[in-house]
Amino acid sequence: MQNFDFHRPQTLAEAVSILAEDEGAKLLAGGQTLLPTMKQGLATPSALVALRAIPGLTGIRACDDGSLEIGAMTCHADVAASPLVQRLLPGLAALANKIADRHVRNRGTLGGSIANCDPAADYPAALLALDATIVTDRREIPADEFFAGLFTTALEDREIVTTVRFAPATRVAYAKFSSPASRYAIVGVAVAASGSAVRVAVTGAGADGLFRWEEAEAALTRDFSPEALGKFEPDPDMLNGDMHASPAYRASLTRTMTIRAVRTLLSERILD
Numbered sequence: 001m002q003n004f005d006f007h008r009p010q011t012l013a014e015a016v017s018i019l020a021e022d023e024g025a026k027l028l029a030g031g032q033t034l035l036p037t038m039k040q041g042l043a044t045p046s047a048l049v050a051l052r053a054i055p056g057l058t059g060i061r062a063c064d065d066g067s068l069e070i071g072a073m074t075c076h077a078d079v080a081a082s083p084l085v086q087r088l089l090p091g092l093a094a095l096a097n098k099i100a101d102r103h104v105r106n107r108g109t110l111g112g113s114i115a116n117c118d119p120a121a122d123y124p125a126a127l128l129a130l131d132a133t134i135v136t137d138r139r140e141i142p143a144d145e146f147f148a149g150l151f152t153t154a155l156e157d158r159e160i161v162t163t164v165r166f167a168p169a170t171r172v173a174y175a176k177f178s179s180p181a182s183r184y185a186i187v188g189v190a191v192a193a194s195g196s197a198v199r200v201a202v203t204g205a206g207a208d209g210l211f212r213w214e215e216a217e218a219a220l221t222r223d224f225s226p227e228a229l230g231k232f233e234p235d236p237d238m239l240n241g242d243m244h245a246s247p248a249y250r251a252s253l254t255r256t257m258t259i260r261a262v263r264t265l266l267s268e269r270i271l272d
C-alpha cells in the first residue's frame, strides 16, 4: 500500500502550482495506465493531480478555420461517438472506437494516451500521420517533434497537454492487427492524405516505437493506390520481435495494414 496525496484542482493554474510545489506529483487523467502501474509498484508518486475537474480540458470543437480541436481529457468513447469527429475526421472516430474495450474507452483519454506514448497505442499513429499539433500549458508541439521514442515524448517535466489540434481538409484511415487480449496494436498503420501529400505512420511495429514509413509515403504520393506499394515492406531489422509476432511478420503486417488503410480511404467507407 502506498501513501500519496490526492489533489483535484479546479483550474489549470492551480494544477501547475501544485506540480511546481511537489516534484513527486503526477498528473492523473483516466488512470488506465497510471493506476495499474502504481498497483504494480512501478510508479510511486507522492501525489496525484487529477485533471478531470478542470474546465476546458474536455470537449471537441470545430474552429473557424475548419480545424478540429479535442481536449486532452476527452475520453476515447466520446471521440468515437462525436458527430463532429465523425463528420470532419471519420477515420479518427473509427480509430477511437477500436481502442481496448468499452470500460477503457470510457475512462482513457486522448491526453493520457499520447503523454504515455505506449509503442503499441493507436492515437499516436493518427496524430503523426495527420501532422497534428499538441497544445500544452506552455507551447504548441508538432506531432513530428512530440513523439520521441518508447514511452518518450517531447513533454518537459510537469508540462500538461491541454488540447490536440487537427488541420482541416486532411483525411485519415487506420488499420490495425490487434492483440486479441488487450486490443493494443501488434501493428497499426494510419494513412493520411491532404491534397497530394501522403503521410504513413506505423505503431506497434518499430523497435524504437512509432515511426513514419517514408518509402510508402513516397510511393503513395506518386500513385495513391494499393498497387503502388508493390512489394515494399519496412526493413525487419528496425522492427520489434516478441511473443506476438516476429520482426519479419510485423514487416508483412505493416504492408498489409497500409494497403487496408489505403483501400478504406479510397472507398470513403471509413466508419464501417
Ligand SMILES: Cc1cc2nc3c(=O)[nH]c(=O)nc-3n(C[C@H](O)[C@H](O)[C@H](O)COP(=O)(O)OP(=O)(O)OC[C@H]3O[C@@H](n4cnc5c(N)ncnc54)[C@H](O)[C@@H]3O)c2cc1C
Pocket (backbone or CB within 6 Å): 026, 027, 028, 029, 030, 031, 032, 033, 034, 035, 051, 072, 073, 098, 099, 100, 101, 104, 107, 108, 109, 110, 111, 112, 113, 115, 116, 120, 121, 122, 123, 159, 160, 161, 162, 182, 183, 184, 185
Ligand atoms: C486493458 C487495457 C487495454 C488497452 N488497450 C488499448 C488499445 O487497444 N489501444 C490503445 O491505444 N490504448 C489502449 N490502452 C490504453 C488506454 O487507452 C489509455 O489511453 C492509456 O492507458 C492512458 O490512460 P489515461 O488516459 O487514463 O491516462 P493515465 O493513466 O491517467 O495517465 C497516463 C500517463 O500520462 C500522464 N498524463 C495524463 N494526462 C496528461 C496530460 N493531459 N498531460 C500530460 N501528461 C498526462 C500521466 O501523468 C501518466 O504518466 C489500454 C489500456 C488498458 C488498461
